Amino acid sequence: MGLTWANRMCKKKSGVKIRTERLHLYYGSVHALRDITIEIAANRITALIGPSGCGKSTFLKTLNRMNDLAGNVRITGGVYLDGRDIYAPQIDVAKLRKRVGMVFQQPNPFPMSIYENIAYGPKIHGMRQKGELDRIVEESLRGAAIWDEVKNRLDEPALRLSGGQQQRLCIARALAVQPEVLLMDEPTSALDPASTIKTEELMKKLRTDYTVVVVTHNMQQALRVSDDTLFFLNGELVEAGQTKELFLAPADRRTQDYITGKFG
Numbered sequence: 001m002g003l004t005w006a007n008r009m010c011k012k013k014s015g016v017k018i019r020t021e022r023l024h025l026y027y028g029s030v031h032a033l034r035d036i037t038i039e040i041a042a043n044r045i046t047a048l049i050g051p052s053g054c055g056k057s058t059f060l061k062t063l064n065r066m067n068d069l070a071g072n073v074r075i076t077g078g079v080y081l082d083g084r085d086i087y088a089p090q091i092d093v094a095k096l097r098k099r100v101g102m103v104f105q106q107p108n109p110f111p112m113s114i115y116e117n118i119a120y121g122p123k124i125h126g127m128r129q130k131g132e133l134d135r136i137v138e139e140s141l142r143g144a145a146i147w148d149e150v151k152n153r154l155d156e157p158a159l160r161l162s163g164g165q166q167q168r169l170c171i172a173r174a175l176a177v178q179p180e181v182l183l184m185d186e187p188t189s190a191l192d193p194a195s196t197i198k199t200e201e202l203m204k205k206l207r208t209d210y211t212v213v214v215v216t217h218n219m220q221q222a223l224r225v226s227d228d229t230l231f232f233l234n235g236e237l238v239e240a241g242q243t244k245e246l247f248l249a250p251a252d253r254r255t256q257d258y259i260t261g262k263f264g
């Protein structure tokens with residue numbers, strides 16, 4: 001079955017960025033991910049859809065080992081980034097998370113200035129030169145389509161920004177360490193329609209340089225922004241394919257029922 005999906009998911013010549021193989025995740029006795037084998041293509045936007053509690057956030061977090069932070073987690077199977085097992089003992093998790101950044105549902109700026117929010121990551125990774133930091137801050141804020149709104153107030157607390165601005169700031173913060181993959185967990189669910197559109201436009205632009213994986217409950221959003229879609233149900237990957245195909249001609253009845261709003 002995995003092969004059929006692989007065939008339906010058009011790969012750009014850049015190929016597969018992330019691959020999971022027979023991935024299971026348990027929170028204590030809760031079996032939250034069941035045997036997930038999938039390839040995520042580079043420089044495309046992959047949407048994760050499915051009803052609440054089906055394992056979308058859990059799956060997303062396995063891709064940069066964010067689940068390591070929960071105490072009762074047990075994982076079997078593999079997750080491979082550019083073909084390398086990210087759960088191998090020699091992997092440096094801080095470096096991994098630099099390569100695979102994450103943006104959360106609620107914008108979570110640090111309680112510091114706009115400038116310092118963006119400079120924080122590069123500084124942690126050893127960047128000290130003021131000129132270089134200035135350049136990274138501007139480039140990241142431009143990349144997240146918020147530069148013009150904040151360029152004259154970089155020293156103000158980030159928490160004074162609106163929710164939509166805070167979310168784009170968090171995207172800029174994620175970009176500042178030059179990741180390769182950006183994981184986004186319902187990045188627009190706390191935003192108004194105008195900010196949502198801005199963030200969606202931004203995601204489409206990011207695809208040129210990054211591999212984006214985004215969780216959404218909004219089917220229209222999945223259709224608008226994503227190239228590929230994965231449909232999860234009860235911890236299982238029910239169906240995966242190019243977004244337009246999956247929405248137009250789902251192979252599985254459960255996908256059909258979900259995307260037409262019969263449940264979830």
Ligand SMILES: Nc1ncnc2c1ncn2[C@@H]1O[C@H](COP(=O)(O)OP(=O)(O)OP(=O)(O)O)[C@@H](O)[C@H]1O
Nearest residue numbers: 027030032050051052053054055056057058059070
């Ligand atoms: N830290 C945890 N400890 C125990 N169980 C957990 C933990 N986190 C998630 N779960 C359980 O794992 C399952 C999947 O949760 P997950 O958060 O991945 O769902 P989701 O698809 O993201 O849902 P939503 O759309 O509501 O965000 C759920 O049954 C949830 O209760």
Ligand SMILES: [Mg+2]
Nearest residue numbers: 056057058185
């Ligand atoms: Mg979730």
